[in-house]
Amino acid sequence: MTHSINTSETDVLIIGAGPAGLMAACWLARTGVPFRIVDKRSAKIFAGQADGLQSRTLEVFQSFGFGDRAEKAANHFEDMCFWSPNEKGDIIRKGRNPDSVQGISRFTECVIHQGNIEQWITDSITKWSQGQGKVERATLPLKMSVDESLINDTSAYPVSVLVKKLNEDDEAVPEQYGAKVTNGLYRQFDGDQDKFYSDLQDGLLDDTHELIKCKYVVGSDGAHSWVRKQLGIDMIGDTTDFVWGVLDMVPLTDFPDIRNRCAIHSKDAGSIMVIPRERDLVRLYIQLHEVPRLEDTTKSEFGGGDAAVSAKGSTTGRVDRSKITTEFIVKQAQEIFKPYTFDITDLDWFTGYQIGQRVSPQFQAYNRIFIAGDACHTHSPKAGQGMNVSMMDTYNLGWKLAHVCKGLAKPEILETYEAERIQIARDLIAFDHKLSRMFSGRPMVPNSEGSSDGVDMAEFQAAFKKGAEFASGTIVDYAPSILEVKEPTPNVEVQYYTKYATKVGVGRRLDSSLIQSQAEGRPWHLADRIPSDGRWRVLNFCGDIKNPELAAANKELSCFLLSGDGFAQYTPVNARTDSVVEVLTIHATPRYECEGTDFPQGLWPKDSHGRNDYWKIYAGIGTSFHKGPCDIYEFFGINTNKGCYIILRPDGYVSHIVPVGAEGIKEIQQFFARFMLPQTQNVLQKDANTPDTDRFFKPVLAV
Amino acid sequence: MTHSINTSETDVLIIGAGPAGLMAACWLARTGVPFRIVDKRSAKIFAGQADGLQSRTLEVFQSFGFGDRAEKAANHFEDMCFWSPNEKGDIIRKGRNPDSVQGISRFTECVIHQGNIEQWITDSITKWSQGQGKVERATLPLKMSVDESLINDTSAYPVSVLVKKLNEDDEAVPEQYGAKVTNGLYRQFDGDQDKFYSDLQDGLLDDTHELIKCKYVVGSDGAHSWVRKQLGIDMIGDTTDFVWGVLDMVPLTDFPDIRNRCAIHSKDAGSIMVIPRERDLVRLYIQLHEVPRLEDTTKSEFGGGDAAVSAKGSTTGRVDRSKITTEFIVKQAQEIFKPYTFDITDLDWFTGYQIGQRVSPQFQAYNRIFIAGDACHTHSPKAGQGMNVSMMDTYNLGWKLAHVCKGLAKPEILETYEAERIQIARDLIAFDHKLSRMFSGRPMVPNSEGSSDGVDMAEFQAAFKKGAEFASGTIVDYAPSILEVKEPTPNVEVQYYTKYATKVGVGRRLDSSLIQSQAEGRPWHLADRIPSDGRWRVLNFCGDIKNPELAAANKELSCFLLSGDGFAQYTPVNARTDSVVEVLTIHATPRYECEGTDFPQGLWPKDSHGRNDYWKIYAGIGTSFHKGPCDIYEFFGINTNKGCYIILRPDGYVSHIVPVGAEGIKEIQQFFARFMLPQTQNVLQKDANTPDTDRFFKPVLAV
Incomplete structure (x- = not known):
């Protein structure tokens, strides 16, 4: 028996309340546009996950009024240290760079738990919306449809999304592997929707269902984006065989750079990235050299975060997740850190992932439905790019939606979203592709003349330095469009200048002084x-x-x-x-x-x-x-x-x-x-x- | 009929929850000492009142973790501008100084409504006490007694204070003159206690009464301090005839320095101090040259804030308060601002006061009961000193109480409180005495050679510059004591140095780099x-x-x-x-x-x-x-x-x-x-x- 369904209208429906979704909501709250933001999970995120904040992201936080919170609470880096093996095979410090490029921004890269970041944006939404804008959690989207006859009518609500309010206690909590320490190895949450879909097929609608009619939809619902799937868009890209473990903990070690950001290449045992964090915590990205695998090659089960990609391109069998314990990860770390001692206490979080780089060929449909963040691009997490680029996607989109919803500007400006951000996503994938392979590779053996095997450490250090400029987010360069009056430039490294302001690149963010x-x-x-x-x-x-x-x-x-x-x-x-x-x-x-x-x-x-x-x-x-x-x-x-x-x-x-x-x-x-x-x-x-x-x-x- | 009375114990009872009382509570919350803080009023303070934050105060805020809130929200000054009459009698700009002394601190003077400041300290108390420390409002102290047999026993609770919980809606709200705009002319609140006292005389105790036994009492209960009265201590000092009005509003004017801190001396119409504030607000201190007075000379009825002193020393009759309207104050301002136009909009607050400088001869009794802030010293408000010195009183006291309450240190260290702070209060009164008389005085008429009448404007500007150093709070210099190993120095301008650190004054706050x-x-x-x-x-x-x-x-x-x-x-x-x-x-x-x-x-x-x-x-x-x-x-x-x-x-x-x-x-x-x-x-x-x-x-x- 069908039920008369609850129906409502809003200008913008945001699906997914991670950093990308929250940033979209922040713009709409700031500009006074009616919006709703829903998320299928009942709880905020666990410990761990993304934690790097790049210069441009901090500039944007500051522009909404909460840059100081990051400045105060996050851990800031000074040096980026490079360690690799000497003739004996012991790791030694080979160089130090400034972690952030000098003079590129008044803010420098820092790290803090993603939960803090989400809290700051949420507080900003609350402030600007005078408490009206709230994340509706445990709210699952079930069906999306577009009335194509209305898409050219700017006052119409052509997109309809049917959502179901879940029971917060059981239906909306993802299951975790390992109960004692929160970790990133939880089962992907999509499968649980099957029951709700079959109810829907049967026409079983009740008070937990609501039909939201909206002018625009933002799909910021992660790597396994439901919105992207509704649009029938597949990600394009590949996966490598390199498997990494992640630990958030307090280290017990005599390694002298444990409170500096480090890239460590060991002779044979793999690589580590050290990311010192707020309080006494340190995050390690540890290459899992001898990872146990199953024989079945169909599908990896990793999920969650920007690191979560299915191992479609993998040829060597999927990882045996049950073997990826903290003990296993710590043991590999101990090998890499030699001759320094290494142990851990106060374990906060851990996970494992396989590196992959994939990007969506399309960021929108009908100029009405937009996808952003992990829904559009996934890659390795070590340069702290995923969360940053995701927030910058919706920072690009949000004000354009506001201008169109408020009737100030023509809907054409929305077309610049995909054009501007898809290029960034592609640049990012290329950047990550290069760097992560150099980082995962075995280092060139010292004194082995003529050998072309392995990664040249001087080259790696130079690439990292160059990469820091890209990673800062400050050299993003938008192409000519209805919003950008300039000639096209060949690539991101060539700025378009005018004679009137010879150091201001058109298409770039204006630096501050x-x-x-x-x-x-x-x-x-x-x-x-x-x-x-x-x-x-x-x-x-x-x-x-x-x-x-x-x-x-x-x-x-x-x-x-x-x-x-x-x-x-x-x-x-x-x-x-x-x-x-x-x-x-x-x-x-x-x-x-x-x-x-x-x-x-x-x-x-x-x-x-x-x-x-x-x-x-x-x-x-x-x-x-x-x-x-x-x-x-x-x-x-x-x-x-x-x-x-x-x-x-x-x-x-x-x-x-x-x-x-x-x-x-x-x-x-x-x-x-x-x-x-x-x-x-x-x-x-x-x-x-x-x-x-x-x-x-x-x-x-x-x- | 008597009632069995509620009795409780706490280490420190703070009476009065203005900035001084809150700063004491902040220390105790930070160090984990049991305390209670009560205030007779039900509401937080009204608009207006004190608003200047000096460098040292901001350093202290920063040391508790909330200096950034002031940095962000307050209005900061760059220039201090001096205006006085030219030959024609029109005011002209005669000079500009840096408002804060350059290089004296990493923080510079700024202004913001006292309510914000109280909120920051309250939030800090909440944070450090994990929500346990709360101001108990509408709580009136009725009786204080000391068991002298216990005062040498550090584990005893020798001071008993009987308090009564008032009805928040009527008993604890001070009456205001003029309902439409909040102002500082409200009736002193003490008189309302008569009924409660007479009940007490009759032995009428009920559930609204509580006997609080404590180790220490901090009386931070304002110029008319109940605690000070219980100790039988009278303030010493005098009052001048100069009457000033205060306006917080948005000005409509072509005066070019309205957004700078200014001292304006007009030829005949009196003086104005301009204090631009947060948002579009500006505070003016306006000399009321032609203030209407009554014939009765017994008592002024001004009350509230650090400006509130009874006009005991006045000889020319008390001010007719009913005549001090905003229209009256604005009219005087218009005279002073000539030839510039001046009018106001968005009136936020106003008050009037008579300048007086008075200091308590004693800051403690039994080394168990301490008074602080306005309870010890009152003076004119224009240098933004009252609230700052008051908070610095309890900043001096709080950690000493904590050390003694926690059994870490001997009670002798508490004796340094009075010794250290009474000298500051006396220096302050001397500073204020000099500056406020120069500011209230008529300017020396230009080109009138040989005339010794009036204030020399160059001398005033120089005195102001010198005064800024004192006002910053950073040159406070504590004398030799159990806590200070140094020789006495003749005055605050002479630092005591050692050969080991030739730029670090012993007895002074350590500067930061x-x-x-x-x-x-x-x-x-x-x-x-x-x-x-x-x-x-x-x-x-x-x-x-x-x-x-x-x-x-x-x-x-x-x-x-x-x-x-x-x-x-x-x-x-x-x-x-x-x-x-x-x-x-x-x-x-x-x-x-x-x-x-x-x-x-x-x-x-x-x-x-x-x-x-x-x-x-x-x-x-x-x-x-x-x-x-x-x-x-x-x-x-x-x-x-x-x-x-x-x-x-x-x-x-x-x-x-x-x-x-x-x-x-x-x-x-x-x-x-x-x-x-x-x-x-x-x-x-x-x-x-x-x-x-x-x-x-x-x-x-x-x-």
Whole structure:
């Protein structure tokens, strides 16, 4: 007997509440878009799993207001140490690199348990949604359908997802192998859905079922993505024979670099990556040289995390999981660490995995359903990339969904998601492919001239150094598109520059340097004045305002901003003029030689209450009393007698760089006209008693 | 009819949960001492009130783990601007100073609403007490008595305080004048106690009464301190005729420095202090030149905050409070700001006060009852001193109470509280006396040669600059005592130095500079490795360990630490060896030229689980990849071929500086023998399942 089903609507349904799903939710909470986020598991993740945070990820955390939490709680690396065998076969320290590339970001790589990271993003969602946005756990998606007749109607809800609320105590808890210590060897959870599907076939719907109609779906549901399967997309890639164990524990050892990140190649016993963590914990990735295998070659049973791939390409038989005990892993580690002693205490987590690199050929369907994170790409975990790239997927997607859901921009901007992120995924796979094979390989034997066997350790160290730049996430470079005005570049190592700002790559994230508030003198990182709040920015590098031409350009820009031709057309009626596109002026005149009042009013607009906005004008060159000198003109390669306008996307990537004055203003107009929608019919309700209601996106709240 | 009364015991009862009381509770929570904290009011404080945070206060916040919250949420100043009249009588900018003295601390002065500050400390109390320590509001103290026969028995509870739990809705809410905007003009709350006292006289005790027996009482109950009154102590000091209004609001003005801290002297209309605050708020302290007064001269009715003093010394009649409206205050401000326009919106809070400076002649009784904060000293609020000095009072007291309550030290150390803090209070009153009179005075008229009337503006600006050093709280200098081995110095401006560390003043807080972890390479501020956790520190500046003499000194120190003569005698049995006195080694050898294993084991002890402590050894000279060079030997004036040991109190003040090796070790032994108590009978219960039970003070938790 059928039941009348609960039905609801939401703009965006996010399926999977790992880091990628949470990052999508964070954007939607921040920008005030209705969304729901569901996860089939009842509990948050266990210990272990991913733990590396790369520079760009930390910049993004900071842009949402919680970068300081990572800075405070995580373990930070200084050195990356390389160990390999000497003539006797004992491991010795062969070199040290800076772990993070110097000068590439104000944040450096660090590690902390994934549970903390999920908590920070969840807290941010709670804050920005005023407690409304909550992960709905133990909620299993059962069926997804798309009404193709509605996909071109931006106000319609063409995607329907049927979900079932599970019993939290038994139905939604994955079973673990080994009860005493949490580990990553738990059984994949999909099989348990069979019963619910057969109920569905029989038309058995009850109060635990709900039909969610939505404009968009984000599938951030892991390597075995249910959403991806619904779309019939198969991952492409392969798996190697190398098997690795992972231990999170407190080591008992005389190895002197145990609190440094290390890559250790032993002569014959395999390799170890050392990742010191928060508190006294250390993570080891240990090559399992003599891993016991079964004869059946059909399928590996590894599951969970970004390391989880089925061993489809394997030819040597699947791993006998029952033999991968901590004792087995520790024994292999002891061999590799020789001549140093090694034992463990306070075991926190362990797992095993086989390296594989696979990527999805498609990241979306209908421009309505998007997959992200492990659902699109899986690879080895040792460079700390999986969780980072996954969060950056949805960081790319979230603001675009917000712009389209809020009716600010054309749906075409969503097409850039797949184009931009599939390239990153492919670059990542190539990077991981190269590095993980070098790391898993046997080292070239010292003094064996002429031998071409084995990995050259100097080459490995150089590759690692080069890889650190890629791994930081800061050199991501988006190709020309509706959002990027540039010529194509041959590869990620070649930046697209303009003559206006010779050190700012178009398509890349804008790096940050100190500027000083004109009104307050306080030194700020530019990045902290352009948080992820959904707004576009035009950075008015107006140069030295004592130059009459540049002063005239400022007046022209001010007139443009105060006119109907300005961003008012893209800004809802009654909203603050800086609600959708914010203009920040960064001048090159000494701060004590000018006053805020020397800048035309359009550059520091009054709000509807008559209050001045004192946070729009900055000195780009100067010396702060406590933080020393700053020169952002030099940092960005901008001529103080020319200046320029930099157009920045809401995610901080550079869209376009143009000259100041009439010509640049025209280019700005043309740029936004490509995808923005007029808001002249969109009237925001005024509420005189609440000072902030004339802000369109939520203002930054006090902490 | 009498009732059998509820009776309980606690080590420390804190009366008054403002910043001073909370800081005391924070120490006790951090060190695991049983305490209770009560406050007669049901609600937390209103808007407004104190808001300045000085450098030393921020250092202390950081030492408890929440300095970053202030850094993030508060408004920070860059400039201090001075405005005074030109020949025409219009105010003009006459100068700018750095608001905080450059190089005096890694933290600079900032402002934020007192409610935030109380919240941070409360959160810290919750964290360190695992949720056990809570402010008991609407709890009124009625009677205090001391059993003098017990005061020399450290295990006894000689002080009894009878408290009554009030009805939160009506009995514990102070009445406000003016319902629409919260303000500081509320009626003093003491009068409402009359009824409860008369009930008490009649012997009417019921379930709302409780008799709390305690070892120690901290009276942090404000300018009208009930505890102080019970002790029969009267404040000494005077009051001026200057009356000031305070406004917290969003200004509408063309005054260019409205977002900078400013001191404005107008020609005839009085003075203004501008304090830009968090969000768009600005606080103004406005001299009320033409304040309406009543004829009755007996008593002013101002109350609340550190500004609240009765106008006992006033001779010109008490202020007619009903006339102090926002309109009245704004009108005076408009006169002072001329020729600039001035109006307000978003009024948040306002109050009025008369400047007075008064100090208590006694800060304790019986070495059992201590008063702190406004209960001991009141003065004008404009230098942001009241709340800061108040918190520093209990920051001085709290760890001493903890040491005595835990049986680690003799009660004599408590005697240093009054000695150390009464001098600070007197210095403060002198500082405030000078500055507030200069600020309230009429400016010397320009071009009126020979005139001695009025305040010289250049002199005022110089005094302000000098005052900033005092106001920072970083030059507090404690006199010789059982805790301070030094010769007396003539005044606070003369530091007591030793030849071993020529830039470290004994009796002062140890400043901080970067050091690099030997094991991890990570650059840390020294201060962040010596948090306020109740422990003493011996900083082993062992110099360059390639020098054989210095290497030998390290061996000697290691032997001492591992022997029964070391700090083991002051450490409970089974507790970690670093539980009461922690030794940190900061060497002067290049980090890459030595290994942790080059340092004898006593300097990086193993715990009972065999785990190495990797956080005891640091390189004091080096260059970190991302934070640049550091040289703490140069910073502290320590010779790398001599070294020294610095003994630091749990509150970070320098007790003693001695040479390395046998001589210094002997001096260390003699120093601690003055006041520490043997712990050989104090056996800590072991619990093998909980790795941290062998820590005596609570370990630093993950965030």
